[in-house]
Amino acid sequence: MRKQQPITELVFDGDNNIDPYGAVVPPVYQSSLFTFDSWESLEQAFADKENSVIYTRGNNPTVQFVEQKLASLAGGEKAKLFSSGMAAISAGIIHFLAQGDHLITLKNIYGPTATLIRNVLVAKMGVEVSYVSGECLNEIEQAIKPNTRLIYLESPSSVVFSLQDLEQISALAKKHNIATMIDNTWATPIYQKPLALGIDLEVHSCSKYLGGHSDIIAGALIARQSLIKDICLQEYELLGAKLAPVEASMLLRSLRTLPLRMERHQQSALRVAEFLQQQPQVAKVFYPGLPSFAQAxxxxxxxxxxxxLFSFKLNTDDLAKIKKFFNALILFQKGVSWGGHESLIYAPAISCSVEQTPEHMQRMGISYSDMRISIGLENAEDLIADLANALAKL
Structure with missing residues (x-):
């Protein structure tokens, strides 16, 4: 039988459906605990806590069903869902690191991840950190130390959307017995499969494209079974960041349409990016889908x-003019996050100036002229007209 396409795997449940009546929408097991018929059956469940349904803080049938869908989509053996993307990121990073270890990561990573590294790993755990651009393999190789335990990636990276060569980096890491982890939220498993390129652990903020409707907060880790098992029995269970069954069901709803939504996001984003790079008020557009992108x-x-999701730099440093442009947008709503049905605009410097040190902001190369936009499901020409009107204010 030919291999099914992602849209088919996400829509068709077949014999895996957990509803005994054959409902096309699997049931929500809104229960905190599950009972057993004997001492022996309960004892057997505790012997296999990774897979057994005992207490919803550990496992839940609804959540497990969605985890199976995600693992299959990403080409991983197993997935684990968390209550947020940061819960998943924190559990994954902490799993690999201990006091005195060394971490290699990017200058441009998700802001809260950078804060976790600085305020928890460095300040409280005594972890050493080296920041690299990630664009050059030699740069990463030169940063490796005898105590390097993890290389944490994000491709494309935040704000500037620079890429890392995942296959080369994973090969280098394996040579030095170093674990690799990547935030793959931007591309989703529809457009990028890091595990197939040798990366050990893949993390997602399911609040973004996987959720797709701006009504879920969730996170996921995907990897080989042995690694997810270790994380399940340690960081996941003890940190208690479980995903509620209702939210898992909502995530399943969203996964059904993920390939279709991603195709529309991509088509519209390319059209908008092409428009922006032709405007004199725009200094540069950072979108990997453009042929002119440095790492195309x-x-x-x-x-x-x-x-x-992509960014562009306005051709002015005048904050008053930048705010005038920003506030003139109508279809682009102003807010954080991305990946939902709605188009959004955000200036990363707004939060970075509060959450990050001046040194880290300088390292990231962020200024108030940098705009990040998330292209939703609206008509692309309508979005372009909205941008054109706001750019005219400059």
């Missing part, structure tokens, strides 16, 4: 498509 060749080598 690598983008097409390790990704099969592109999402709807």
């Amino acid at each position: 060749s690598l983008a097409r080598q390790q990704m099969t498509g592109f999402s709807g």
